[in-house]
């Protein structure tokens with residue numbers, strides 16, 4: 183059989199739509215993940231033990247559950263537990279967003295804790311409150327260190343959206359499956375999709391690498 | 400000892416106890432610091448000097464005892480009960496102390512000037528122009544008139560420590576606490592920091608200085624406090640305390656320094672001989 187990628191590009195409209203969905207879900211779920219992740223990281227950084235535990239449990243839960251299980255549970259099991267109706271889109275966004283929050287929380291917590299204890303001491307003797315210390319002294323320093331792992335996690339997040347296809351959300355991979363089954367050309371379809379993902383993500387990781395090098399100086 | 404009600408006691412700690420796990424680091428320390436007094440805390444490493452200094456402004460919370468700064472209670476946990484203060488209340492008392500750390504702890508993402516004006520702007524809500532003017536004045540006093548726009552990483556250790564002193568002074572503290580301010584410095588940079596501290600003493604600043612510079616303590620201190628295994632083992636005017644030899648552990652501690660000085664004395668004599676200027680006493 184001859185390798186003919188043009189078959190795939192003849193369905194470019196489906197692919198473009200899939201790509202749009204993939205990017206859209208990446209943005210939504212990263213935003214949710216970051217907001218919840220920041221909150222959970224702050225919980226883990228408080229001096230109050232019960233709050234730290236809650237943060238810890240959240241992180242461990244979402245870091246250790248397989249994403250596929252989480253997505254299926256959110257869509258099929260959670261609505262029964264909570265007696266609610268939930269669309270597959272909402273299930274996808276919540277599942278992926280919560281999943282990301284566990285990883286983002288860890289990155290944010292580790293970044294804050296990597297800042298020398300002396301910085302907190304100095305800010306405390308100068309009379310700065312917890313919020314002032316965080317906002318003006320600790321977070322600005324920590325954020326620089328967090329950029330590379332945050333970019334890395336965001337790349338993972340975009341890749342993870344491919345699992346949304348099990349909920350029949352028409353992301354890039356779902357569209358690929360559809361094109362493949364109508365054209366009977368899985369070889370071309372999946373090759374093109376794979377390359378497409380690499381092409382989208384490569385600039386992001388290159389950027390992060392450059393930033394890392396600059397920070398190392 | 401009497402309770403610290405006397406008006407010219409700036410800082411007073413009583414019965415300070417602190418353990419880290421099973422390690423009993425402070426075992427009932429009492430100390431009063433009077434206005435304008437320079438107290439040097441000396442002692443072997445691990446004797447609890449840093450812990451005591453950090454208890455004085457509650458960077459470290461004692462297990463028991465009492466700390467009062469200018470009449471305002473900062474900490475009390477005694478048999479009679481426990482004082483509850485909000486973190487804002489603690490802060491309000493704590494900022495009467497300025498603290499200088501062994502590792503400077505400047506904010507690396509801020510220039511020297513920004514380091515100094517940070518707390519006046521954010522904590523005291525001073526107008527920027529006034530804060531900057533005072534910061535420049537402080538930098539000049541520390542011998543760093545041109546360092547304002549530099550980042551800590553662009554400054555030598557001695558310069559960083561002087562910026563750190565300026566930063567502490569910018570909050571107009573009534574007492575300055577120094578934790579081995581020259582221990583992290585290369586030998587050739589020690590002098591500039593010591594002379595900045597000397598200048599503060601001359602201006603009448605109340606200070607507690609943890610130091611291994613015995614000669615400096617001898618020269619500058621109104622009182623030397625020798626800590627040993629978590630207690631104040633001896634305390635008094637430097638001349639009497641450092642030369643008396645009544646406390647054998649203190650005598651042993653001091654003898655290590657005098658032994659070193661004795662070994663160096665031929666060098667000092669050789670260097671001093673051609674000059675007619677009398678050298679400072681007792682180095």
Ligand SMILES: Nc1ncnc2c1ncn2[C@@H]1O[C@H](COP(=O)(O)OP(=O)(O)O)[C@@H](O)[C@H]1O
Pocket residue numbers: 419422424442443444445446447448449450451
């Ligand atoms: N945060 C801490 N956790 C556990 N042990 C500590 C801590 N800080 C100090 N120590 C211990 O307490 C003892 C006294 O320390 P420190 O007050 O730093 O003494 P010094 O400043 O005289 O060298 C040391 O044995 C040290 O290991």
Ligand SMILES: [Mg+2]
Pocket residue numbers: 448449450579
């Ligand atoms: Mg120490």
